[in-house]
Amino acid sequence: MKTRRTVEWIVAGVLAAVLLSGGSLLAIAHRDVAEALGLTREGAPTTAPSTLFDLPDPTPTGVEAAGTGLISEVELPAQGALPSRDVLEAKLKSLDTSKLTGLGAISYEVIDASTGEVVASQSPNTPLIPASNTKTLTAVAVLNAFSGSETFATRVVQPTAGQVVLVGGGDPLLLSVPAAEGAYPQPPTTRQLATATAEALKAEGQSSVTLGFDSSYFAEPGWNETWPSNYRDQVTQLSALWVDEGKLAAGGRSRTPALDAAKIFAAQLAEQGITVVGEPVAATGDGPEVARVESLPLHVLVETAMNRSNNSFTEILGLQLAKHLGEPTTFAGSVTAIEQQLRALDLWDEGTVLHDASGLSRSNRITANMLAEAMRLLDTEPQLSVLLDGLPTAGVTGTLADRFTDDLSRPARGVARAKTGTLSMVSTLAGTTLTSDGRLVTFAFIINGPPDGWAAKVWTDQATGVVTACGC
Numbered sequence: 001m002k003t004r005r006t007v008e009w010i011v012a013g014v015l016a017a018v019l020l021s022g023g024s025l026l027a028i029a030h031r032d033v034a035e036a037l038g039l040t041r042e043g044a045p046t047t048a049p050s051t052l053f054d055l056p057d058p059t060p061t062g063v064e065a066a067g068t069g070l071i072s073e074v075e076l077p078a079q080g081a082l083p084s085r086d087v088l089e090a091k092l093k094s095l096d097t098s099k100l101t102g103l104g105a106i107s108y109e110v111i112d113a114s115t116g117e118v119v120a121s122q123s124p125n126t127p128l129i130p131a132s133n134t135k136t137l138t139a140v141a142v143l144n145a146f147s148g149s150e151t152f153a154t155r156v157v158q159p160t161a162g163q164v165v166l167v168g169g170g171d172p173l174l175l176s177v178p179a180a181e182g183a184y185p186q187p188p189t190t191r192q193l194a195t196a197t198a199e200a201l202k203a204e205g206q207s208s209v210t211l212g213f214d215s216s217y218f219a220e221p222g223w224n225e226t227w228p229s230n231y232r233d234q235v236t237q238l239s240a241l242w243v244d245e246g247k248l249a250a251g252g253r254s255r256t257p258a259l260d261a262a263k264i265f266a267a268q269l270a271e272q273g274i275t276v277v278g279e280p281v282a283a284t285g286d287g288p289e290v291a292r293v294e295s296l297p298l299h300v301l302v303e304t305a306m307n308r309s310n311n312s313f314t315e316i317l318g319l320q321l322a323k324h325l326g327e328p329t330t331f332a333g334s335v336t337a338i339e340q341q342l343r344a345l346d347l348w349d350e351g352t353v354l355h356d357a358s359g360l361s362r363s364n365r366i367t368a369n370m371l372a373e374a375m376r377l378l379d380t381e382p383q384l385s386v387l388l389d390g391l392p393t394a395g396v397t398g399t400l401a402d403r404f405t406d407d408l409s410r411p412a413r414g415v416a417r418a419k420t421g422t423l424s425m426v427s428t429l430a431g432t433t434l435t436s437d438g439r440l441v442t443f444a445f446i447i448n449g450p451p452d453g454w455a456a457k458v459w460t461d462q463a464t465g466v467v468t469a470c471g472c
Helices: 008-016 031-036 085-093 131-145 190-203 229-233 257-271 298-308 311-325 331-344 368-380 382-390 453-469
Strands: 105-112 118-122 153-157 163-167 208-214 289-294 417-423 426-434 440-448
Touching: 085 118, 085 453, 105 368, 131 298, 131 311, 131 331, 131 368, 131 382, 131 417, 131 426, 153 190, 163 190, 163 257, 190 257, 190 289, 208 257, 298 311, 298 382, 311 331, 368 382, 368 426, 368 440, 417 453, 426 453, 440 453
Parallel strands: 163 208
Antiparallel strands: 105 118, 105 440, 153 163, 153 289, 417 426, 426 440
């Protein structure tokens, strides 16, 4: 399948060709040019106004007419040569594994994004523990089922006069107070909801209420049986209603996130002049709606979960997928829904096992082939391509910011984009990169069994650097 993100990786080089005399850069943003450069994604959620790429009118002083070497006449570089499989595999096999003593298994696959041809592999069909790269498959499944523009509401309803109920809708990013100015993203807050609720109550002459909370949107009680108890610092007890991811001001994570969210909301109502009588209690969220806040669009939720490798966010997205597809809103329903979507995309290999959506479970098993093919879909399917925005950039952003520092891995800095996966004695890395010949490839490296986790990370970084540096 032909890639739709043809030359996004070489935009900087193309723009350099339009330097005018005096060294100033002419910023021409025309829809046709943007499409040619791969800066648009047909079918992906809209994130910019349709006029963004219009030419200015009138033409700025000093800009020459067409035919004088402007960007519209720049010839885009042809895609580079396909790497030699024998040469690339030899380079990968030459990497030092001496610090991976006791290595149980190493598996990888590198695929040409344009043709789907395998250009390097080792045991690519062996199911291994994927760790957080499970999130990659969850994200693909979620965006394959949804449009990406959906939002999830947190509401306040009033069953009877003098009573309000806070109803969770499964917004994983809901905050108690606004994020810092300039931070991205900017999720909705319970403070906004409390302000709107107080205004509505006062308009009805109400200044005192009791408060209930309803988290029944999901049936899941919140803890996966395959997770060790010491993972409670990595993931919050799941709930359709929480704020600040259920993180407690005193540290740690809540075991009763819905109740704690209601307590925060009660305090915020009090700040707005509404007296809350008694403690919040579980209640049924029926009755007329008083106020609501909507989550950020789903594609932003997925992007954020991927970029931060957030376990709690991803598990909530898995439950939202189950809800959307009519499966039980439990861990079992979540993984059933994920499998359904992956099979529809021909991304389910024999031996695959999932117990959760985030990858915390050591009982999960997937193959390098699945991950590499999933990454290829991000490049070729417009609906899924927004996930690339959530992948950290090697040596620059997210979970890869402090990696790719040695000579072998350094060629991938600023070029490769990938999702990490780390558990005790597990290290994975899957993403996309551009070879030195200008060929876009996808890759997945999975290591199970190394006692030295840092050495395993270094090996995956170096392998990515070798692929990126390949002019072979």
